[in-house]
Amino acid sequence: MSIELKTVKYIYMPKTPYERVALDDVSLTIEEGSFTAIAGHTGSGKSTLVQHLNGLLSPVAGEVIVDGIDINAKDKAGKIKAWHARQQVGMVFQYAETQLFEETIAQDIAFGPRNQGLEDAEIEERVRQAMEMVGLDYHKFKDMSPFALSGGQMRRVAMAGVLAMRPKYLVLDEPAAGLDPRGREELMAEIQRLHKKGKLTIVFVSHSMEDIAKMADQMLVMQGGKLRAAASPAEIFAQAGLLQETGLEQPQIMQVLARLKQAGLPVDTRAITPEAGLRSLREVFNIHVK
Structure with a gap:
């Protein structure tokens, strides 16, 4: 099983004076169980790319295939399958704490499962498990306001809200952006633990070459909406010419x-x-x- 992009193209504000090609003929594969990092300068297409993985954006050309299913299918039967396939890809946005809105942590994490139509007992169990997965003690934190937490803890709550919906693939857009060094280290350690012990497929956008080197087994390099390279971090960091052209560093x-x-x-x-x-x-x- 995998996520596969086939010659995907996406255009912002098409047929206007502000038209811009954000993704240009992008083809790639993210294997189940992998830890994939996406790197590139601002405006390279990283965030646009990850928003295609669960259908938040739809390509103007090409296909996005999740576990063998086209998530942008147009026919009635295909749309039903596409909806289920999209649920397999959880998305945590940059500055994810801005997604929090409920009075308590447990209520916030329960929002997604409740919208899935689950029974109360199942929702409570999922909330408990999701909190444990991100290192938050259920009994200590469940009744607290999410806004009483540190920045790193708030990111964990947002992540737990996605994990409670039981995705196979977890997509993180610069998960540690803006955190202090300690919060950053703790959050990245939790993400690494989720991959190893939770057996989640992780896709994360990062500007930190250190995080990529430490955690990823596949690295995708974006530039100007194009996929410039897809290989192991060691292979990419050994290519001085590529790094110079794309503005990345070892x-x-x-x-x-x-x-x-x-x-x-x-x-x-x-x-x-x-x-x-x-x-x-x-x-x-x-x-x-x-």
């Missing part, structure tokens, strides 16, 4: 190792995470000790 550890290499140390400049970089430095240190 993770900081790769930049440090490159400088050490230039200074004459035989370090492995392919390390993309601090942990891998530290192992490389230890190996060099041991060699020099010998």
Whole structure:
């Protein structure tokens, strides 16, 4: 199972003086169980792309296929299947705390499942499980106002509201934007845990090359509405020309190792995470000790 885009094109404000092609012939596959990161400068098409994954936007050309179903089908039978397929893709927007509106955390998380027509007992169980999935104690937080929480905790509540609807695919548009360092670290750790233990397929938009290097197994690079590259983070970070053309940078550890290499140390400049970089430095240190 997967999400597949086939030659997708999207135009903002078509047939007006402000017409702009936001996605241009984009084809890609997001496999079930993967952790896919989407990178690119502002205006590259990242947010437009993810809004196609559950039908918030519909392409002017091309297809979006979720688990074998065209989510923009036009015939009556196809529309029913498309609706169910769209429910498999949960979306958490940037600054997701602005989505919160209910008096209590439990009520806010229950909003989606209630609209799905579920029984009260099932809704309560889903709320409890969703809160546990994002690291919020059910009994401690359920009756609190979501607006009494920290920014990072509010993001978790918004995420729980999506998880309570039991999607297979979780799409996050810059989930850590605007958070302080501690809140950012905690939230990204929860997302990584959801992928590993919750067996969720994660798609996230990020400007942080460090987060991408640490968490993703597939990286998509967007530029000017086009998909410039789709490969592992290690493969993409090794392409200096591509990074320069798209305005992206290597993770900081790769930049440090490159400088050490230039200074004459035989370090492995392919390390993309601090942990891998530290192992490389230890190996060099041991060699020099010998």
